[in-house]
Amino acid sequence: MADHETSAAGGHGRFETLPLLATKLRAPRVRSDAVPRPRLERTLDAGRDGILTVVTAPPGFGKTTVVAQWVERDPAPTVWLTCDAEDDDPRRFFAYVLGGIDAHLPGVGREAADRLASPHEVPLTSVLTDLLNDLHRSEPVVLVLDDYHVITHPDVHAGLAFVLDHAPDGLHVVIVSRSEPPLPRSRLRASGLLNELGQADLRATTEETDAFLREVMRLDLDADAVTALERRTEGWLAGLQFAALSLRGESDTARVIDAFRGDHRFVLDYLAEEVLRGLDDDLQRFLLETCVLERLSGPACDAVTGRAGGQDRLERLERHNVFTSALDDQRTWFRYHALFADALVRRLSTLPPEHVRTLHARAGRWHAEQGQVGSAVRHFVAAEAFDDAAALVEGVALRSLEREGPAPLSGWLEAFPTAVLERDPRLAIAGAWARLAAGHVAEAEALTTLAQRSEAHDAAAVEALRASFAFLHATLRLPIDDVEALEALADAAVTRLGPDQGWQRGTLLMRLGVVAIHGGAWPNALRALHAAERAFTAADSRYGIMITRYALADAARWRGRLAEAESGYRAMLDLGTRPDGRRIGSAALALFGLARLAFERADVAEAAAGLSEGLALGDASDPQIRTEGSLTLAQVRLEQGDPDAAEAALTETAAAGAGDVVTPVARPVAALRAGIALARGDLSSVHAWLRATSSDEPLVMGPGIHIEHVTRARALVAVGRLDEAAAWLERVRALAERHERHTNLIEITVLLAVTAAVAGHGARALALLGRALELAETEGHLRPFVTEAAVIGPLLSTLLAERPTAFARRVAERIAGRTGERAAEPPAIRAVPVAAAPIAPGIASAEPLSERERTVLRLLVAGATNKEIARQLDVSVNTVKTHVRSVYAKLGVRNRGRLAAVTHELGLLH
DSSP states (O other), rough: OOOTTOOOTTTSOTTTTEEEEGGGSOOOOOOOOOOOOHHHHHHHTTTTTTSSSEOOOOOOOHHHHHHHHHHHHOOOEEEEEEGGGGGGGGHHHHHHHHHHHHSSSSSTHHHHHHHOSSSSSOHHHHHHHHHHHHHSOOEEEEEEEEEEOOOHHHHHHHHHHHHHTTTTTEEEEEEEESOOOOOOOHOOOOHHHEEOOOOOHHSOHHHHHHIIIISSSSSOOOOOHHHHHHHTTTTHHHHHHHHHHHTTTOHHHHHHHOOOTTSHHHHHHHHHHHHHHGGHHHHHHHHHHTOOOOOHHHHHHHHHHHSSSSHHHHHHHHHTTSEEEEESTOOOOEEOOHHHHHHHHHHHHSSSSHHHHHHHHHHHHHHHTTTTTHHHHHHHTTTTTTHHHHHHHHHHHHHHHHOOHHHHHHHHHSSSSSHHHHHHHHHHHHHHHHHHHTOOOHHHHHHHHHHHHHHOOOOOHHHHHHHHHHHHHHHTTTSOOHHHHHHHHHHHHHSSOOOOHHHHHHHHHHHHHHHHHHHTHHHHHHHHHHHHHHHHHHHHHHHHHHHHHHHHHHHHHTTHHHHHHHHHHHHHHHHHHHSSOOOOOOGGHHHHHHHHHHHHTTTTHHHHHHHHHEEESOOOTHHHHHHHHHHEEEHHHHHTTHHHHHHHHHHHHHHHHOOOOOOHHHHHHHHHHHHHHHHHTHHHHHHHHHHHOSSOOOOOOTTTTTHHHHHHHHHHHHHHHHHHHHHHHHHHHHHHHHOOOOOHHHHHHHHHHHHHHHHHHHHHHHHHHHHHHHHHHTTTOOHHHHHHHHHOOOOHHHHHHHOOOOHHHHHHHHHHHTOOOOOSHHHHGGGGOOOOOSSTTTSTSSOOOOHHHHHHHHHHHOOOOOOHHHHHHHHHHHHHHHHHHHHHHHOOOHHHHHHHHHHHHHTTTT
């Protein structure tokens, strides 16, 4: 007994009748490989001058470990009590507290201990008063009460509240608990004497997740895997440990992580033992019945369970940290931790199927009453209440298309089995229009065929769709050289629509307008787009009006009218902004448009921010939003010198644009991949792409095709095929002029100037640059010049020396800011001789490369890594990095791909 128990007197002989377990008064040993969490220790430090720190979270979040790590380095004496169920008694609880204090501060609390040991009944406040008086005279002390959630006796809570209310300056109490302690804390919070850490604070960050997996679990995972695990476990350390255990010995980590759910046996066992077992039957039943809900509220839970009290139960679960979090400050909406919800659903699946279907049916009815169609449909389908789901969708399908576009309806219908759509042709027809509007023509045709199989189908509605398909298929054929024929097909489709199908009419007319733009038929295009806007307005279709205005603004941008385009995008953004300031998903397109304008004005940071905001806002199920945003983001990332980020954006573009869509992305994606290869100096991939794309094919103008045009020109220059590049650009210039693509024309003219300069045709290069500046000046196009800064900068200096203009100076200043150079004063000091051929080795009169820098340049262009260069030159990697930075700065580039191109353009290694 002596080895395991001690008296509360710490050796003074008191409380012989109440032995205390010594190990309960010892802080747990911190494992040597425990992950440091300095951010949490700093939070604990910040509360040290207060009276109380409360650390609450569900089991497995590392509460005890982080407090133990903190007290290890705190200089003050620390009394640690690990509570258990036997301590749920006032006399025993405070006997442990007094015993722990006496062990660290001998003599402190001696009178209090005597009173507590008295055979006579003594008020607890008298005992605690003696203790507080002694603590007032003693050195500072920290009292940690771990696992306080096992304490339920009201007298213990009252006694501890008395201590907190009258605590001396040197006492700091730390409560570690799975649930919120029932102590009055408002006064302490208002006085700034309360420090609180909750589940949100204890969630492992990405850095902590990575450290835990590497240092504790001995797993070496890449950044994507770490991020995926953090997201899947929501920073729950126990969940991370279980996931890590399941990963050991697995080669396909992505598959294991993707499959890791709350129904994994490790998670199920842990939650059953550590969480569910401690709950009463009522709460266990409540959890099982409400786990079918993604978000929980009192009324929703009451509807699903069929009994009142849902709000009270939710608040109890949150208070006790049963993996339940409030989603708003009013505690109206809650959610269960994802893995916890998975585990509950797994347990629910063991109940009779009819019981589970009943819960889903109740949930479906409640969501339908709230107007939450998507949630209602999911629950009705899970309940196999297909008639209820179909009736609900049919009632709102057209209005949903008119107000929100095709994405919501498409999402709802994806949940329906094919058999339901076969017997409900109206539903299939609505779905066909949704898929058609989203660009998935083949899927729309398949749904129309399903509708046609039903004897109850509407023949006129099917014929209208068939006529629309004929028109849409024709618009997919490039080049668009017969707009009048397309107008006839569109008219044939529109005349088959009923008077109440204004949204469908607008959809077809808008498509006609966009295609006419690509055909260069501007009068036809604008006529169709304005007709589409009228049709959408008559149908009161906010979504339709927005996307038409987007098309009109895009048309202005392509024609070089940036101010007009900005006005259109901003009007669209206003239309997509609710009174409370929140924006609907399709407002993302307006943000993309404004981002493209910023890009054209060479404000790359603003462009990237706008695109990121739009992609975060946009509906993930809308392919147009995803493809438009991610494709432009890839261009911006490439301009920023980040080919890896550009490639990631392109992966998203390809995924969003997969399938039969009216905005094909294969060609611009392939072109941008070639641009990424060029940026990386991967000329073999560039050659391969050039071979795969013939320059002999008829030139066309279509969605994203300009990206292909300019990338081909840059690639040809980079590989030294200068005559071919010049011929190609002349053909593309003629096409841009014919189609009145003013914005494209500016970039093409700049690239013609670059090609002429690299080929040694200085006079022609200057003439072309002058023409490009004239085209760009009115609306302030800057990006084409800044992108080609390495060659355009010296040319511009020469031009400024001969005929300076305000806009040319503005371009020069922006180029200087891009390359980190000081703008030349006067410009003539950087003048390039008109007959220079090629433009200087060393970029005009810029600082020449040293011999060592030329050696580094040669190795860089050959594809050697920094480590390989260091090995060959017998220097450190840091020395190589210094040389590389110097080479980049002198040549005005920011990545290896551009370095290779400029090196070839300027003949630096000849």
